[in-house]
Amino acid sequence: MADVIIDESSFVRSAGRQLLVYGIVTVLGFALLMWLLDALASLVGSSSETTGAVDAATGTITLYLDEEPPQLDSTLATDQVSGRIIGHVMEGLLRKDELGNIVGGVAESWTIDADKAVFNLRAAARWSDGKPVTAHDFIFAWQRTLDPATASEYAFILYYIKNAEAINRGEMPPTALGVSAPDERTLVVELERPVLFFDKLVSFPTYYPVREDFFKATNGRYGADADTLLYNGPFVISSWVHGASLRMDRNESYWRRDEIRLNTINWAYITSDANAQLNFFKDGKVAYAGMAPESLSVALENRWHLRQFQDGGVFFIEFNHRPNRLTRNLHLRRALLLVNNSSELVNKVTKLPGYLPTNSLFPAFLDGLHDKFRREHPAKDVPIDVDQARRELELARKELGLEKWPPLSLLTGDNPIANLQSEYYQSVFKDKLGLDVRIDRQIFKQRLQKMTSGDFDMVMAGWGPDYEDLLTFGDFFASWNLNNRGRYDNPEYDALVRKAQASLDQAERVELFARMQDIIVDDAVILPNYEKGASFVTDPRLKGLVRRVVGADPDYTYAWIEESAQ
């Protein structure tokens, strides 16, 4: 027996030794393999990607894209990344300067009246192949957008043009659109109804021009590749490797080319991974990085110069007002509103700089008559009152004839912030009102689908402005607006929206919007949460970066490199 034991221990020892040798060989082998692969990769990899974030000698900045744009046809684009790229390579009749003022783009001068707008195009405006931008290019783009066969999701933004809505519904041919070109450089737009902010509208990407002969030559591949797109903006796309990178060079045919100070914008990486974006910036590979919540502490430790930006989006919990839903009951909604504490949500749960607690549907940046709308007409504050909330809940229970409350569903996105917020609300409604909430986490597309089909009681939703006017938020709860996914339907509210749409008197409009704001609170249409902010860092040498609430954001067209700022 003793022999056996000795044998065993020596066996174990030799086996252990062998294992150790194998281990060391494996580790060394892997190290060698990785080194070889790395060396191989650097041999094969293109040399352009080895430049840093900012190269003053060549006037190049390197950046990342969160996602690959699906396509770059301005008549179809809906997402933010497409908007950012299109905003750099195309130009509409009017554009925004670095301070956000509306200035001339392709149009040199313009007049907007109640029923008609006239744009005089500048002679210097050219396409990247050298041909002039004509009034016909706009007419073609707009007719194409409105053609039901195109199925453009943003066609509604053209509805201010005469007959646009009828064309989009297929009741009229696209040629019936109320636009005409007396000559190549004059564009006359007949308006369906008076609109006070048509100048802001025409700077929106859906209003950008498309040249007919080039479009037809692409055989339906317009905007799918770098060479199937014609540019009239500050930059041209010189290469677009799908899924990998996108490179922009200065457009030498652009009429304002001397004012564009960057030669090249190299979107060298496409990743939505916040960690990867952070590491690119840390390694000096990109000149800009958005900050995810968990990145902020890294930024503080590295002593980066953090910036912050209010992106204009308002977030709220939207109720389902469809007839068969419990949340159609006003007392239930009031009860929930009475325990809604957006300040606690922002300061204790979301915990991100730039997020502002709000009690209104309208964001703080929108203009009223003389000052900001929200300063002229602050929304009614609903103080937290748990006792009152419980009374309202009891009323609701009796009205609905319920024995006890079934669980309510709360539809949310599937991301860390949405998870925190939904669990916070779940706990608030449970603790204060005894209501059970079931959290329904869905990815964006799925959530949108559920919102459209009405498969929710409450949904954590948000709305970003399409143009800088109160109307883009005001008409959100109009009964005919398809984005009103809770199907809120209030004739009084609808009447206010119609009046505001038709009015040319800003004083009257502001009053109308103030009344809408009151209805939203009195009717407890939403639980307001916050106005969203975003934190970001930029390379200290990159100057003149413009953030925009509407349009290309971030906008690098006015940016330049300052080498001494290191």
Added chain:
Amino acid sequence: MTNDIRLSSRDLEHIAQERVVETLSRPSLSYWQDAWIRLKGNRRALISLYIVIALLAFTLIGPLLWSVDPSVQDLDQISQPPGVDRRATLVAPHVPWHGGEAETAAVDGLRIVGAANSQAVRLAWDPIPGAVRGYRIYRNIFPIGPEKAYGLPLVMSIAGTWYEDLLDLKPRDYYYTVVGLDEHGVELPDAETIEVTLPRVITIDEARGRGLIAADATPQLGDPVTLALHPLGTDALGRDLLARLMHGARVSLFIGIVAPFLYVMIGVAYGAMAGFIGGRTDAVLMRFADFVVALPFLLFMILFKVMFGLGAGESGIVPMLIAMVILSWPATSRLVRGQILSIREEGYIGASRLLGAATPYLVMRHMIPNTMGVILVTLTFAVPSAIFTEAFLSFIGMGVAPPTPSWGSMCNEGIKTMLTTPHELLFPAILISITVLAFNLLGDGLRDALDARMRSRE
């Protein structure tokens, strides 16, 4: 060569016959007693066994001793690591500030108005010359160095000369900086910085609501209170981590024990049938088992979730259990079939058959008991893999529904704040690791202990 053997008469006497021909040098041991002795001799396995027992106690008895609700949110103690100072002072409820008293303070420059504490910090400053487009306010947790990184921008542009900060204030040092903006919105070169140390405070209502002071007591402002104890700290919503770990263990261990138990039973029945009947039936049954092995688990998990029509916020535990049972039995059935195949040919089976034993008797009396060791070992190895699967599925968000915790979902929540508050990830991760390791080592020890061939080694 001499040959002188001398024998005495005594040598030729009869040797008295021994009464006992052979004695048992050791007590007679059954298979299980023997296995238990060998298991006791294996220190690793024994420690693992104690750990498993401790885990069961943690899960079943723990919540009785530590009766904190795992879904109660203590928003005063968010993301708190274990063992911080819990002393706080009672203050009046927060009233939003509208800049009053900003001008009355005697000090020049950037100053704190009123008492700065973890509820609110009120800043006021004198107008800075050249600040046409308002002021920008930053907050940092590090002292401001020569690189002028002022930290988090709390507000990018504010017109007045006062600001109230409420954002996620912790009892610690902060460095507030105010910078003026020139007519282009560019920061002026000079900035004013002020350092503030915040004491922890709580309002009387909150303290009462959280049961920190008795309902009938009449506390005074400024009285000290001790905040609720969180032995392992709290998560990002201020929920007690210890309570969440205990409740999370229920889910993890439930799946970890019930699922393997069910699928090992199915596997044993299926494998025994295939092995015993043999021939063509065996071939068909085992090809079906191969087919099941080839099915992708994750896909099935998702399909089951859809098939069950799980609505908003319903727990995915039952579909997870069913998916695991349906997809994991073939490994056991193969093992058992192999054992049965070899046992079937043993002599005692033939003898038993000759004596007229029926098939059920053969299976129940001879075959299953003889494969018990294999089955038990499979079971102990299946437990950690099931716990791990549950953790993985909860981690990717397919398991429990909030606010029910599970170790996997807690890891998922903790990983986002891994750099700032590592304890939120560490504790559940350590528990998963220890549990999986303990079950694995126990299984290892059991395999050694139950292996009949090892008996001769003693």
